Amino acid sequence: MSSFDDPPAQAIPLSMRAMAARPQPYLDGLNAAQRAAVETLDGPVLMLAGAGTGKTRALTARIAHLQHTGRARPNEILSVTFTNKAAREMKDRVAQMLGRSAEGMPWLGTFHAICVKLLRRHAELVGLKSNFTILDTDDQLRLLKQLVQAAGIDDKRWPARHLAGVIDSWKNRALTPGRVPAADAGAYNDKGVALYTQYQTRLRELNAVDFGDLLLHVVTIFQTHEDVLAQYQRWFRYILVDEYQDTNVAQYLWLRLLAGGHKNICCVGDDDQSIYGWRGAEVGNILRFEKDFPGAHVVRLEQNYRSTPHILAAASAVIAGNEGRLGKTLWTDATEGEKLRLIGHWDGEEEARWIGEEIESMQRGTRGMRGFDLDEISILVRASHQMRAFEDRFLTIGLPYRVIGGPRFYERLEIRDAMAYFRIITSPEDDLAFERIVNTPRRGLGDKAQQTIQTTARANGVPLLEGARIAIEEGHIKGRGGGALRQLIGDIARWRKMALDAMQYAPLGDDDVIDEESAVPRTDAEHSTVNHLELAQIILDESGYTAMWQNDKSPDAPGRLENLKELVKALEGFENLQGFLEHVSLVMDNDQGNAEQQVSIMTLHAAKGLEFPAVFLPGWEDGLFPSQRTMDESGDSGLEEERRLAYVGITRAEALCTISFAANRRIFGQWQSALPSRFIDELPEGHVDVLTPPGLYGGGYGAAAPVPESDLADRAAQADGYNSPGWRRLQARSQQRGLSQPSQGRNTVIDMKAESSFTIGQRVFHQKFGYGAVTVIEGDKLEIAFEKAGPKKVVARFVCSSDDIPF
DNA sequence: GTGGTTCATATTTTT
DNA sequence: TATGAACCAC
Numbered sequence: 001m002s003s004f005d006d007p008p009a010q011a012i013p014l015s016m017r018a019m020a021a022r023p024q025p026y027l028d029g030l031n032a033a034q035r036a037a038v039e040t041l042d043g044p045v046l047m048l049a050g051a052g053t054g055k056t057r058a059l060t061a062r063i064a065h066l067q068h069t070g071r072a073r074p075n076e077i078l079s080v081t082f083t084n085k086a087a088r089e090m091k092d093r094v095a096q097m098l099g100r101s102a103e104g105m106p107w108l109g110t111f112h113a114i115c116v117k118l119l120r121r122h123a124e125l126v127g128l129k130s131n132f133t134i135l136d137t138d139d140q141l142r143l144l145k146q147l148v149q150a151a152g153i154d155d156k157r158w159p160a161r162h163l164a165g166v167i168d169s170w171k172n173r174a175l176t177p178g179r180v181p182a183a184d185a186g187a188y189n190d191k192g193v194a195l196y197t198q199y200q201t202r203l204r205e206l207n208a209v210d211f212g213d214l215l216l217h218v219v220t221i222f223q224t225h226e227d228v229l230a231q232y233q234r235w236f237r238y239i240l241v242d243e244y245q246d247t248n249v250a251q252y253l254w255l256r257l258l259a260g261g262h263k264n265i266c267c268v269g270d271d272d273q274s275i276y277g278w279r280g281a282e283v284g285n286i287l288r289f290e291k292d293f294p295g296a297h298v299v300r301l302e303q304n305y306r307s308t309p310h311i312l313a314a315a316s317a318v319i320a321g322n323e324g325r326l327g328k329t330l331w332t333d334a335t336e337g338e339k340l341r342l343i344g345h346w347d348g349e350e351e352a353r354w355i356g357e358e359i360e361s362m363q364r365g366t367r368g369m370r371g372f373d374l375d376e377i378s379i380l381v382r383a384s385h386q387m388r389a390f391e392d393r394f395l396t397i398g399l400p401y402r403v404i405g406g407p408r409f410y411e412r413l414e415i416r417d418a419m420a421y422f423r424i425i426t427s428p429e430d431d432l433a434f435e436r437i438v439n440t441p442r443r444g445l446g447d448k449a450q451q452t453i454q455t456t457a458r459a460n461g462v463p464l465l466e467g468a469r470i471a472i473e474e475g476h477i478k479g480r481g482g483g484a485l486r487q488l489i490g491d492i493a494r495w496r497k498m499a500l501d502a503m504q505y506a507p508l509g510d511d512d513v514i515d516e517e518s519a520v521p522r523t524d525a526e527h528s529t530v531n532h533l534e535l536a537q538i539i540l541d542e543s544g545y546t547a548m549w550q551n552d553k554s555p556d557a558p559g560r561l562e563n564l565k566e567l568v569k570a571l572e573g574f575e576n577l578q579g580f581l582e583h584v585s586l587v588m589d590n591d592q593g594n595a596e597q598q599v600s601i602m603t604l605h606a607a608k609g610l611e612f613p614a615v616f617l618p619g620w621e622d623g624l625f626p627s628q629r630t631m632d633e634s635g636d637s638g639l640e641e642e643r644r645l646a647y648v649g650i651t652r653a654e655a656l657c658t659i660s661f662a663a664n665r666r667i668f669g670q671w672q673s674a675l676p677s678r679f680i681d682e683l684p685e686g687h688v689d690v691l692t693p694p695g696l697y698g699g700g701y702g703a704a705a706p707v708p709e710s711d712l713a714d715r716a717a718q719a720d721g722y723n724s725p726g727w728r729r730l731q732a733r734s735q736q737r738g739l740s741q742p743s744q745g746r747n748t749v750i751d752m753k754a755e756s757s758f759t760i761g762q763r764v765f766h767q768k769f770g771y772g773a774v775t776v777i778e779g780d781k782l783e784i785a786f787e788k789a790g791p792k793k794v795v796a797r798f799v800c801s802s803d804d805i806p807f
Numbered sequence: 808g809t810g811g812t813t814c815a816t817a818t819t820t821t822t
Numbered sequence: 823t824a825t826g827a828a829c830c831a832c
Contacts, residue, residue: 083821112822136822156828211822246821279820383818388823405820439808446808481808586822605819627818645819668817669823 026064026097034058037266037299038065041238044259044293045266046286050328051315051651052306052611055268059240060093062266063105067098072237074104078258079240080111084587086242086609087113107236111251113586115214118221118232125225126217133208133423134585138416139432140164140210147198153191163188167196171212172280174219174250176200206431215250222257233261244269244289248280256292265293271326272319273648275605277634277641287326304330306611308337310687311657315650317684322640338369340650340657340683343691344676347664348386351618352393355379355660359399359599362614362656369656374400374597376613380604380649382625385667386618387601394599404602410584414549414560415567419584421539425495426578429463438468441548443484445477452476465492488543495539501529503576532576536568604649615653620661621674646679659683758782 027035034054037047038061049055063079066072081087087109094105107114116134123130135143144167145160166187170180177197185193203209209217222229239259241247244267247255259265267289274283290296304312312330319325345351365371379390387403394401409415417440423433438453439445456476457467469489471477477485530538540546546564549557574580600612619625626642634641650657661676758764762774764784775791776783785791 081821086821110822134822137820214822243821275819276821278818385818442809444808448808603819605821608821624818629818666823 024065024068026061026068030054030058030061031303033299033301033303034061037301038062040297040299041066041069041071041264043263044289044296046244046289046293046296046298047266047268047301048298048326048328049268049270049301050304050330051270051273051648052304053301053330054303054305055301056089056093056242058301059242059268060090060097062240063090063094064097066238075106076235076237077105077107077240078114078236078238079105079108079242080114080255081108081242082110082246084110084113086110090242110586111254112211112214115218115254116582116586118218119209119214122218122221122225122228125221125228127204128209128217129207131207131427133206133427133430134214135203135208135210135432136411136416136585137164137211138411139208142432142435143202143206144195144199147195147202151191151195151198153189158189158191163192163195166192167199168212169280170196171210171216172248172250174216174253176216176220207429208432212250215254219250219253219257222254229257230261232258237262237264239265241265241267242269245271245274245283245286246276246281247285248282252282252285259293263293270328272322272328272644273608275608275641275645275648277637278630287324300328302328302330304332306654307332307651308334308655310337310339311650311653311655313687314340314657314683315647317687318643318650318679318682319647321682322643338656339687339689340659341689341691342680342683343658343660345660345662348389348619348662348666349393351660351662352389355390355616355618355658356393356397356399358616358658360397372614372656374599377616378600378602378607378610378612378614378652379616379618380602380607380652382604382619382627382645384603386624390601390618400596400598401601402598404600405606409563409566412560412563414563417545418536418540418564418567419581421543421545422536422577422581424465424492425499425539426581428465428492428496431457431464434464434468437543438485438488441544443488444479444481445485446481449477449481449485465489491542495535495542498530498535498538499532499577502532502535503578532574532580533568533571536571536577540564540568604645607652608648611652611654613654614656615649615658617649617657617659618661619665620659620677620680621665622677623674624665625677626679643679643682 027038030038031054034057037045037058047055047058049058059079063077066077067074079090081090091105091108094108106117109117119126119128119132120130123132141160141164144163145155148155148158148160148163170184175181177193177200180193180196187193188195203213222232236258239255241255246269255265255267267286269286271283271286274281274286277283285292290298307315309332312332316330343354345354359374359377362369362372362377363374381387384406391401391403393399410419417436420433420436423430424437427433435450438450452471453464453468456471456474457464460467460470462470468477468485472482472486472489546561549561549564552560571577571580574583622628625646626639630638630642632638650659659680661674661680664671664673666672758774758777760774760777764772764774764782771787772784774782775785783791
């Protein structure tokens with residue numbers, strides 16, 4: 001249906017196809033800017049869409065408009081997204097708008113899904129067969145490891161992981177091995193380019209590609225085969241790109257090549273939300289748009305429908321610290337709302353405790369605010385290790401939560417093992433799959449036997465499975481392992497036959513098989529052979545894989561068996577194993593739709609594109625956020641990306657945004673103390689309420705404890721705000737530190753035990769007992785006269801000098 | 808070839 | 823702290 005053998009679209013006069021006279025309900029309720037974004041059809045368009053400005057709405061309306069006006073047929077529109085989720089959402093919304101299913105839009109999908117489709121058609125142009133397999137990062141890594149070891153490189157000093165990163169960054173920049181610039185020659189101990197070349201050769205031998213190749217190969221084809229490119233340039237009358245600020249060089253080239261014909265490319269994005277630079281995204285692409293596409297119309301969507309004015313003001317103030325922005329001014333009709341809230345805590349556990357309590361009271365509704373459902377609340381963290389404190393706390397108080405992101409279903413060990421079995425069934429030449437399963441479950445085939453198989457296969461120029469057969473025949477592998485291997489080979493052949501039998505009744509579709517919509521539920525099951533669902537179960541049982549986990553006594557074994565059941569269930573939606581494998585290699589997401597009300601915990605990265613009535617942003621400490629590592633590695637541009645991350649975080653909130661930080665945090669078992677994030681200083685005071693943990697210090701920010709005379713005047717002058725004396729002292733100290741050791745960063749490690757350098761009479765602070773003075777020192781134990789709690793003996797590491805408290 | 812030990816190592820992760 | 827990989831003893 002989407003074949004290029006169709007008569008060209010031009011054959012039907014545009015005027016005949018125009019249906020502009022009919023009503024256009026999809027335009028209802030759009031504001032002027034959105035309308036312009038929908039109706040500016042000719043030439044390049046940059047839709048600069050700030051957070052919460054209704055960009056998806058405009059994008060889908062544009063697709064509807066293109067079809068409604070007869071400018072393009074559904075299959076002549078190329079719409080690219082980054083995530084499957086975004087693609088799905090767009091499909092759904094277009095379907096809704098047009099009142100019919102979006103099945104007629106075969107070119108709406110992720111960059112990768114569309115590239116797979118293109119590459120299957122033209123695989124031979126880059127030396128592949130059209131049934132190539134797509135490796136995931138795990139396969140990729142194992143392959144690289146083999147090459148690294150074969151090259152005699154010490155993979156301790158030069159981890160294969162590192163090489164994977166280097167190669168990935170080259171692929172992101174659309175650099176084939178021959179095009180890697182001389183400046184990069186030193187990569188991976190000077191061996192990077194050579195190994196990259198070998199890796200690509202090996203992939204071709206395996207008839208396999210990695211994720212980066214999907215784009216790279218297609219770009220190569222376009223660059224070297226003008227006729228092929230021209231065909232697609234003609235075909236795609238209109239191109240739409242979502243999240244343009246996240247495109248890398250390869251994606252940019254891909255788009256530019258395709259848009260070279262009609263030049264009707266509409267890119268949607270927000271330079272302020274570019275947070276994937278570390279993965280190869282180039283903010284420069286969106287900043288350069290008007291240069292790259294001369295005559296471009298720029299439409300700004302600035303009216304925000306999501307957040308209160310306070311939230312918008314705070315977000316705008318923070319992002320204003322970045323340079324080289326295209327610049328947008330978000331505004332809203334809304335007038336009311338809560339200020340942002342800012343609160344400091346003693347340590348990470350207390351932060352979690354406080355947020356837990358806060359969520360409970362928010363559920364009930366406090367301070368005149370409506371109650372929030374748990375689904376309306378989210379906690380957005382910079383790094384996933386921050387999640388633990390919340391999970392621990394929420395488990396103990398029984399607060400339902402869900403972690404979004406994290407290890408994905410299809411990345412789990414047992415799922416990948418099972419998939420490897422399916423892979424070796426559908427494609428016996430899949431060496432990586434074979435390696436994965438030969439000795440899983442244990443069959444007595446260790447390094448030596450596998451070595452023999454490798455050698456035999458290589459000597460005969462055949463895949464490993466075939467090599468194994470030969471090795472047995474020639475008697476190279478004997479004994480228990482030999483028997484087991486013979487059995488395995490026989491089983492695979494048998495299963496394969498069953499799979500082929502099953503397929504006769506449910507044949508593969510045409511070349512559009514990778515369309516998600518072709519993954520229709522199987523309806524006919526009326527024949528004597530087993531269907532693929534039963535087959536999958538048979539494979540898992542007969543191979544001994546299920547038994548392996550049943551006999552496993554580790555606590556996560558039941559969960560893994562549960563996952564295997566899930567996997568078999570997931571097969572229901574597909575016609576055969578092959579279709580399923582194709583789908584899974586691209587759709588690695590795992591939406592566990594849960595009906596129960598739960599607080600969502602996720603990273604800031606995972607939160608992009610989402611919104612919540614109430615948002616908690618914990619861990620705003622320098623070094624954690626902004627991340628020290630990013631700043632070390634990428635300097636100012638790294639800091640700017642972190643700032644954009646802050647902007648993304650704040651703009652997720654609709655009504656209530658609570659930022660917090662902790663003075664101390666246990667990271668890798670060590671206590672570290674940190675200063676409040678520099679981004680906190682960038683929050684506009686007029687839009688922020690500074691809170692104090694109730695009951696701990698009482699009253700205002702640090703007001704409960706007596707303070708030195710010298711600070712009293714200050715405190716009176718600055719009744720609130722993060723201008724409290726302790727705070728400013730810390731700020732001052734951070735500046736000093738910055739001057740004395742510019743490259744050292746911050747995060748003094750305070751090992752309080754080792755640094756038991758307290759003196760008699762010293763004023764100290766204890767988390768539970770508050771302020772006091774040291775009276776006796778006994779090794780790592782102190783006796784302290786607490787001002788409120790009286791004299792107590794405490795362990796020194798639970799105490800810190802009162803100077804170290806930011807409030 | 809398997810299984811227990813030790814040691815090192817530690818962001819963010821759309822496909 | 824806590825996970826994974828690597829190593830050494832069966």
